Structure formats: structure tokens, C-alpha cells
Amino acid sequence: MILLIGATGFLGKPVLEKLLKKSFKVSCLIRTSSSTLELEDTAKKTGGEVDFSTGTLQSPDSIITPLKKAEIAIYMVDLEHANLLENFIKASERAGLKRAVFISSTTVLIPLESKVKTKKIISENLIKNSGLDYTILRPSMIYGSKDDNNFSSMIDFIKKRRFFITFGSGNNLIQPIYIEDVASAIVSTLNNKKTFKQIYNISGKNPLKYNDMLEIVRHKLKKQFKSIKVPSGLGKFLISIYAGISRNPALTPDQIDRTGIDKVYSYRKASNDFNFSPTSFEEGIEKLIKELK
Ligand SMILES: NC(=O)c1ccc[n+]([C@@H]2O[C@H](COP(=O)([O-])OP(=O)(O)OC[C@H]3O[C@@H](n4cnc5c(N)ncnc54)[C@H](OP(=O)(O)O)[C@@H]3O)[C@@H](O)[C@H]2O)c1
Numbered sequence: 114m115i116l117l118i119g120a121t122g123f124l125g126k127p128v129l130e131k132l133l134k135k136s137f138k139v140s141c142l143i144r145t146s147s148s149t150l151e152l153e154d155t156a157k158k159t160g161g162e163v164d165f166s167t168g169t170l171q172s173p174d175s176i177i178t179p180l181k182k183a184e185i186a187i188y189m190v191d192l193e194h195a196n197l198l199e200n201f202i203k204a205s206e207r208a209g210l211k212r213a214v215f216i217s218s219t220t221v222l223i224p225l226e227s228k229v230k231t232k233k234i235i236s237e238n239l240i241k242n243s244g245l246d247y248t249i250l251r252p253s254m255i256y257g258s259k260d261d262n263n264f265s266s267m268i269d270f271i272k273k274r275r276f277f278i279t280f281g282s283g284n285n286l287i288q289p290i291y292i293e294d295v296a297s298a299i300v301s302t303l304n305n306k307k308t309f310k311q312i313y314n315i316s317g318k319n320p321l322k323y324n325d326m327l328e329i330v331r332h333k334l335k336k337q338f339k340s341i342k343v344p345s346g347l348g349k350f351l352i353s354i355y356a357g358i359s360r361n362p363a364l365t366p367d368q369i370d371r372t373g374i375d376k377v378y379s380y381r382k383a384s385n386d387f388n389f390s391p392t393s394f395e396e397g398i399e400k401l402i403k404e405l406k
Contacts, residue, residue, distance in 0.1 A: 114299070115132055115139050115140070115186075115303070116140050116183035116354055117140070118142045118189060119189030119296035120143070121141075121149075121185075123255070123258065123260045123261060123292075124189050125141070125189060125346075126260075128295075128296045129152055130155050131160040131296045131300045134162030141166070142176060143167055144167075159187065159387050170190060170198075171200070172194060173200045173204040173207075176201070178205055179297075180205055180207075181209065181210075183210060184212065185214065186210060187213070187214045187216075188213055188215045189216045192216075192217050192232070194232075198240070201213075202239060202243045202245070210245070211245065212245065212247075212309075213246075214248045214299055215240055215247060215248070215274050216295075217236070217250065217251045218233060218374075219252065220380065221251065222314070223371060223374060224374065227368060232314070237312070247310060248308040248359070249312040250295070250298055250312075251313065252290050252316070253288050253316040254289040254290070255289070255290055255346045255399050256397065257291045257397055259405060264330075268402065268403075270305065271330070271336065272334075273297045275337070276341055278342075278343055279324075279342050279367075280342075280343050280347070280349075281321065281344070281373040282324075282372075283322065283324035283373065284331045285375050286323075286375040286377050287323055287376050288317045290316050290391060291317065291391065292390055294391040298315050298387065299381070301387040301388065305386070305390045307386045308386055311386070313380070313382055313383040314383070315378075315383050315389060316352065316377075316380050316396070317393070318392060320377040320395060321393070321395065323372075329395055334402060340373040340387055340390075345373055348369045349366045349369040
């Protein structure tokens with residue numbers, strides 16, 4: 114039995130779908146505040162069956178029984194919450210779980226200090242010292258479903274407003290990863306002993322300039338839109354005012370700092386160990402645009 118933790122999130126549905134298509138027995142840990150409807154629909158689509166256990170990482174006792182039934186756990190809760198991870202590790206020891214796959218992020222590699230980066234590094238170290246047969250996957254920015262806050266929000270914005278704002282020159286490199294490739298990577302590592310106690314960066318097929326990414330979106334959307342460039346310094350100033358007055362800001366000044374940095378990550382180790390072969394941005398964004406229609 115595979116236990117999915119974080120199944121109701123953005124990444125959860127494609128992971129569940131891939132596991133069921135490969136005939137794995139799957140159970141999802143669900144908080145009482147969350148709905149299982151979309152996961153049930155996903156299971157129906159594949160003709161597979163999924164089991165649900167109620168529990169929360171806030172209470173280690175609540176996850177002991179589902180962990181006892183599992184041979185492998187897939188942990189998709191943000192590693193920023195090191196306290197939840199500690200609860201998971203302690204509960205796994207008590208339940209006798211040996212193997213878990215964790216989803217971290219290439220944020221830990223960005224050459225800029227931030228609270229998020231520090232917390233995720235602390236969590237990765239907790240995993241490394243846990244005694245589990247772990248695999249840590251570090252995806253770059255994930256896109257490719259209506260639930261993503263990255264490209265689907267961008268496409269939605271462009272469709273409605275016919276313009277898009279870029280902070281900085283747009284000459285920085287990015288390498289976003291298509292969501293199905295993250296799900297495939299998770300499934301490929303599960304029983305692959307080469308991946309035990311290893312960390313892998315996983316990213317899109319090729320790095321591309323932010324400006325070139327915008328051109329691909331323009332071409333695939335078949336819509337003209339204005340690309341407005343705002344210098345980073347001015348952008349940071351404006352976003353700090355906006356973040357100061359908004360209750361739930363969609364952008365923070367830290368994010369403007371990060372926009373100018375090249376985010377290029379080699380996935381060679383993943384290709385060698387579990388044949389990771391990601392989708393190109395052209396192909397991935399075309400699939401996303403079709404899904405959003
Ligand atoms: N999205 C990206 O672009 C991206 C990029 C790189 C790495 N990642 C990493 O990939 C992983 C999955 O990301 P995501 O975007 O799918 O996350 P998400 O949409 O925010 O989903 C988070 C999941 O964690 C569950 N969760 C939160 N607190 C919990 C608790 N106390 N007990 C049990 N479950 C809890 C949530 O359940 P509820 O439904 O109950 O809230 C939800 O299912 C994360 O580690 C993230 O850092 C994401």
C-alpha cells in the first residue's frame with residue numbers, strides 16, 4: 114500500500130492517477146477539513162480504487178494507523194513546515210515505516226537567502242538524518258494544470274487583460290517542469306533502490322529565457338498581448354507598497370528579487386538513475402492551454 118500525504122493538493126491528483134494506472138494500492142491521508150470528491154473522480158477515471166484515512170500531521174497519533182498499513186509514503190506537504198515533517202518522521206518510526214519519497218524544491222539551490230530556503234534546508238537535513246530509506250525530489254517551478262498558481266494564472270490574466278507585466282529585463286533563464294513529469298518521477302523512484310538515500314533535481318527539458326517563454330505562450334495562445342517591462346528596483350518598491358496594504362498579496366518584494374536570477378537545474382542524475390526524460394515547455398504549455406479551454 115502506498116500512502117499519499119498531501120493528495121488533495123496541486124500535485125496530488127496526477128500522482129494518484131499515475132499510481133492507480135500502474136495498479137498500485139493507494140490510500141490518501143485526508144484532513145477532516147478537506148474534500149475527497151476530486152480524488153474520487155480521479156480514481157473513477159482510471160477505474161482504480163482508492164482508500165481514505167482521516168488524520169493530520171499536526172497530531173502524530175492520528176497518522177499511526179495509516180502509516181502501519183503502508184509500505185511506502187509519498188510526502189507532498191510543503192517542507193517549509195519542519196514541525197509537520199518532524200511529526201511525520203517520529204510517527205513513521207513508531208509505525209515501522211521504512212521508505213518515503215519527499216517533495217522538496219529547487220528553492221534550496223537559489224543563491225539568495227530567504228526564510229523559505231532556510232526552512233526547506235532544515236527539513237531536508239531532518240530527512241537525511243531520519244534513518245528512513247528516503248528519496249528527495251526537488252522540482253523546479255511546476256506548471257500544467259488548472260490548479261497551478263504559475264502558468265494557468267498567467268494565461269488567465271493574459272486572456273482577460275491582454276497585457277502582462279515582467280519585472281526586470283526578462284533575460285534570466287527559467288526551466289519550469291510539467292506536472293505529469295513530476296508525477297512520473299515520483300512513481301519511478303518508489304521501488305527503485307538506486308534512488309534510496311538520494312536527492313534529485315528535476316526540471317523541464319531545456320532552460321529558456323523568460324522573454325522566450327513569453328513568446329512561446331504568445332504563439333501557443335494565438336493571442337496578441339502587450340508585454341510591459343518594469344525595472345526590478347521600481348517593481349520591488351511598488352510591490353512592497355501593495356504587499357503592505359493587501360491582506361493576501363499575490364506577490365512579495367522577495368519574489369521580485371528572485372525573478373532576475375537564472376534558475377537552471379541539471380536533471381542528469383535523475384535521467385541516469387530512473388530514466389527521467391521531461392517534456393519540453395512548448396509541448397507542456399500546449400497541453401495546459403488545451404486543458405484550460
Ligand atoms: N507548486 C509548485 O510549483 C511546486 C514547485 C516545487 C516544489 N513543490 C513542492 O511540491 C509539494 C506539493 O506541492 P503542491 O503545490 O501540491 O502543494 P499544495 O497544493 O499546497 O498542497 C499541500 C497539501 O498538503 C496537505 N497538508 C497541509 N497541511 C497538512 C497537515 N497538517 N496534515 C496533512 N496534510 C496537510 C494539504 O491538505 P489540505 O487539502 O487538507 O489543506 C494539501 O493536500 C510541496 O512540498 C511543494 O513545496 C511545489
